[in-house]
Amino acid sequence: MSAISVIRQVERSDRGKREYNRKFRFLKIHGLTLDQYNELLFAQDSKCAICERRVKLKVDHCHLSGKIRGLLCNNCNTGIGLLQESPSILIKAMRYLHRNTPAKTRQA
Numbered sequence: 603m604s605a606i607s608v609i610r611q612v613e614r615s616d617r618g619k620r621e622y623n624r625k626f627r628f629l630k631i632h633g634l635t636l637d638q639y640n641e642l643l644f645a646q647d648s649k650c651a652i653c654e655r656r657v658k659l660k661v662d663h664c665h666l667s668g669k670i671r672g673l674l675c676n677n678c679n680t681g682i683g684l685l686q687e688s689p690s691i692l693i694k695a696m697r698y699l700h701r702n703t704p705a706k707t708r709q710a
Contacts, residue, residue, distance in 0.1 A: 632661050632670060642673050650675040 639661065649656055651672040659673035665687060674682070685691045 632663060633668075634661060634670060639673075642670075646673055650678055652678040 662674040
């Protein structure tokens with residue numbers, strides 16, 4: 603067997619391991635199959651449910667109920683966590699930003 607064919611075999615093996623680990627991680631952490639994740643991804647048009655950017659997405663879930671809410675980018679997922687997953691704190695943060703951000707620089 604040539605060195606190139608050995609490298610290709612290892613690469614295929616590594617891809618298979620990564621795919622298996624990805625499937626297992628979703629199931630283990632969220633009780634979600636890879637097919638269910640892909641359904642969420644399709645339903646969200648492969649975009650973050652908040653900022654709508656097309657980046658790597660994480661499964662967002664309620665830490666109280668464990669219910670999956672959707673897929674978020676790292677920034678939005680972290681932001682929700684830092685705001686204690688509290689809608690009232692999020693609303694206060696939104697009001698604060700509107701009061702203290704010039705209208706010309708606000709994003710829709």
